[in-house]
Amino acid sequence: MTSISTEENVFHDAEHASNDNSDLHPLDLLMEELKHDDTANRVEAMRKLDTIALALGPQRTRDELIPFLTEVAQDDEDEVFAVLAEELGDFVPYLGGPEYANYLLAALEILASTEETLVRDTAVESLNKVAAQLSQEHLLHDFISVIEHLATADWFSSKVSSCGIFKSVIMRVEDDTLRKNILALYFQLVQDETPMVRRAAAKNLPDMIDLLTTKIDLSTDEDWDYISSMFQKITTDNQDSVRLLGVDILISILKFFNIKKDDSHLDDLLNSCIKLTADDAWRVRYAIASKFDVLAVQFVDEDDKYTDELLKPFILLCEDNESDVRKAIAKKVATFSGLLHDKAIINLQIIPTVQSLSMDEDENVRASLALCITDLVKLLNKDEVTEHLLPLFLNMLKDEFPDVRLNIIGNLKVVNEIIGIKTLSESLLPAVSELAKDMNWRIRIAIIEYIPVLARQLGSELFDQQFSDLCISWLWDIVYSVREAAIENIKKLTEIFGSEWCKVEITDKLINFDQELFQNFIYRITILTTLIKIGTVIDMDPLKKEILPFIISLAQDEVPNIRFNVAKGLAEIATSLIKRDSKNKKLIKEELLPVLENLVQDEDVDVNYFSEQSYNSCKEMLETA
Template identity: 25%
Template structure:
């Protein structure tokens, strides 16, 4: 920047500050650092900073931005030797009423202090801290409390003594705002201070905090107590701190009791001594049955963490044996049972989110005997959909060895109740997707068919788009657990049903499902289709799988070369696939994160077990694409709705991309070696097998062949139960509009009846043929 330009820029800055144009002022303030660089240290000190100091009566947003810029100014004024000019303006900013401006100014001063040597710190910075501490107005004192932790370690012992005395005065100031600020910053100062000074000078200060007349100050005494206990000896804690902590459990201030409830694990951790363990447990028991629901709620939220810290105290030396479980059963379990049926729904909701986490501190046998029955009871009897959803969503915390089919014998009824009664709580229904995968992980495929499949289908066709959009996400995980053949038999028929739905929004569901199967959203790994045992193992079974994959790829390539597919693929360059408003995370929210964290989401990875069980994902996917998916896409491309046509083009394009990538992966030397190891006779046999597997069945348009895993009686029973639920719901919604979920339930019941009648007719026909 030329000299004239610099002068002009400075003049424009002055004009902007003299005019009441906030946007223009903010623009010039954002350019203060470049301007100072070009002005040089001397002009910055003599012209720019004095000008800014004279204009401290501007909008708070301007002052906030000035504070942020000044944090970078120390090298621009010539180093810490010239820090005084910066400190002068920052002291003014430390004195404004707006808290954010003061905090930013304190942060800037802290950065400047860190770059000073000890001598400059004591000569230049300490007087600034003392000056702020001695101001009459609360703003300067509040700002000063945040600077002691920066200064204290770098000054002489004599000056440290002065600073401690000043801080003790601030923490006992007449203004509650100053006392609160001092208490907050005392937490860091305690870590820096010598133990002897803590005991002599700051324990009395702690006593004052613990008895403060203002709740906002008093609650901070809990954190200060924890910080002090980390630095003091066992005897000092017992003599000087513990009595105050013990009294907080019955203090008149519910906010203090609430703070203690959430901090009780930290209290137990810093006071792990056998002498006080029982007293802390007694305090926690009082908090669990506190008369204030907000206290009980936070006490319950601390249950898992408190149990973990309590268990550690029994396992740490010099303990002879671990008595945690007997203590838990005697002292905590009765309170947990009482809370599971208490009147406050919010407390029960927190308990429902916490109960299952106790598996991490209890033995499996103890958990199954005492906690699991409570979980089942809350799930089956609590009328709150949120509580039921919380339990289902946390089932993943249970070990994979724990069979849930017996304790959750009435799970089917719970799921039906949740879906029907959650018309206004659609996120509760979406939670079921996570629950389905948790249950699938610890049960077999037959259990899923009998208890979960029909409800998963209901979520695929939910009236809320976000659920319909999210429901297909778990399909790749179901394939990993149960196999592609199971998925084709039990889930894909629903796609054929949805693609004919009269409402075009439901015709999207098969496209969402196909997209998730070919490009899983839960798979965070690099998209490579031949991986794992397919590359690392060389044996006849792997070679056969590789040959099948190669032949399947060739068949799909040929299919995509047919006119019907070719014409669709030719449109891909002329169509803009803009699905920004269809961002899956927008609809799934944290569902995707939970699934990724709790399940092995490397979908295309092939293990030795997958090879042995013929459950290779990519092989099953190619078979599904050829026999089902391409046909569904071709049908939906003929849809009258343009958006469905566009998404069909997008899906077919994705299939083409996957096939092309597989062609490249099949060119690897390791894959060629597998194929070369097979004889011509073996290849001919594999080719014949592929031909048999890749037969595209013609759809019977006269009836839907959706096998929901239920026999005729089960279907009629399910339809009857659904109608009974509907009748109850209709009575409860007198003079109100019946929720859409009820209408969906009626539709579902009708379909179940239709399926039952169709099966009866089919059975009757078969019997007649047998007789003939």
């Protein structure tokens, strides 16, 4: 934190920088600035509150500044209120410490009652910050009074704000009667006639339950009677925007009783869960579908009693008439299946459901399923994967929607590991080869990024039969991002298969490229960039004999873009040479530096600039290596 003397200097400089207010008292200066017609000026003045407070000192801040700010909180623009609410949350040190934190409550209570949502939310956040620093006496007397004022106010805005600050007291109230009264007040908010208040109460209830979970023995059975009643009220509310919040409350309640090792409530909670999955409103079903795996984990038991009960609701959600619900639950197929101890259920009930989802009329549902369907292979043996899942993967690889194909491709690695090389080469490789020429450039990139994974499993001989020519052809793609991915792919393949493979399959073909096509700038720059990348990983012999001479020959190219890329590439290769062996300094000094010296004299500004950078970089490497 900035020291007081520094802050005083900042205020002193700011005060004397003002032409009209240089002789004003700090508080008078603030008052003058807050009278400015321009809202932006008043906002800026509010951001200087810490400087004003430091200049006044703790005593005068409490006696003069805070009462003034309490008045301001009742009469200004929302932009000013929002900044004031934020500043007050960090204002306790300027009052003289936590023992005076209660001085801030009046102003924040007013701000928490405003109509503007941003101001209220900021005031609630600041109230919680201040509450954390209040003494037990001030918390029980002053802060609980703020909660009561807001929770029983006539305006919905005050009640909404009150819902967000109950959590600051629930853990610090050790008296059972007082805590019961606090929960009873919260229960009133849950039953409020205004939907916005009920939503706020439902939204904040999980936080309170999670806090009680951290101190299991604090709450009593009466407390949980209130919480249970709140949950029932919320899940039967006539507004679906309230009911859907019951999902998070259910998860928090389950976590509490699981940590407490109390399973006496599980049957009732399971029934509540199943009711939510069958709610009339699709948004409620969507809410539970999107967190079905988190819920299901809380019901896991040794004999699968509860997870088996969830199987039917899970399948019904997969068959829901609302596509957003199916999309949400499709992502949970693998995680929910992993919770089932009887793997026969996966083959008998989950797989048929997955087959239906893979042919869903909505492309987003299919894309969502494609993200996780490959994880199912971990739960089945090789024969089951080959019989049930492989046909699904192949079908989805041919899907008309690009995202479906992309999501399957991105997760094929795990499939390769299970089905083995023979099945892979017979089934998946033809599909991958076809996708490598897909019209959608993002598909082509996804396949390119998948190639090194395949390469490790296929070996060089089988890989060359299927993909060697493709790897070269991608270098000439019309989309730059594809060409860039293709270059990086060749570098990775060189690291996998070795320098001899790269020489035969890549470098010899590039260096002896068709001279007529080589006249095209795109071909030259692509070959140059590829050889530079290869040069950082290939063995020294082909680097010195073939790659470097070719790169250096392009230093005389008529296109400046080629020449400065030569300069940049030589620096990149020099870096790799030094990392390999410090003895390579001689090669850099004798072969690379003379080329860079010539390029530094180039008449083109860009060539000159990049060449000088590369030259200096190489010189520095030679001196420090």
